[in-house]
Amino acid sequence: MTDFYSAPQHRFPVPSLRVAASDGIDDAQNTIILAYRSESSAALLEQAIAGARRENAAVRVVHFESDTTTAPSAGALSQTKELADRLAEADLEFEVQRADSDVASQIIDLAEEWQAKLIVMPSKRRSPVVKLLLGSSTQRVILEAECPVLIVK
Incomplete structure (x- = not known):
């Protein structure tokens, strides 16, 4: 008789969210x-680059279109290449990940996993009703992150 209630014997690997990375990012x-x-504004990337240089740090990017993005679009893929090129030009180690279904959790988990020195995030105006109904990734990261969070317009 088949047991439908026990955990399956095989574990499938979790798909990688990494879409671009420099050679030395894992070190x-x-x-x-x-x-x-x-x-996002150009100032956001400039602040992240400045922070990385100040802390002698790599930059791990979560690239998203909205708080609930789950699949990359063609525009997002070209923006990922541009973003990777800018970080490479800045001579920084970097990784670019596509957003998972929960952007805030992904950012917080990355910050905890890599003991981040700083999180740099964009600000976005939202009406109080939209915030109430959809929540705010930025607000959640500010409240739950254990490292400083810089919000850039």
Whole structure:
């Protein structure tokens, strides 16, 4: 008789969210987390690069289009390449991940896993009703992260 209630014997690997990375990213000692929304300002990336240089850190990016993005679009893929090129030009170790279904949890988990020195996030205006109904990834990261969080317009 088949047992439908026990855990399956095989474990399938979790798919990687990494879409771009520099060669030395896995050896980096310090980390800055950058939450990069598709329409983010140039100042956001500049602040992340400045923070990474100040802390002698690698930059681990979570690239997303909205708080609930689950699949990359063609535009997001070209933006990922541009973002990776900018980080490579800045001579930083980096990793770019596509967003998982819960952006805030992904950012917080990365920060904890790599003991991040700083999280850099974009600000976005939202009406109180939208915040109430959808929540706010930025607000959740600010409240739950154990490292400093820099919000950039």
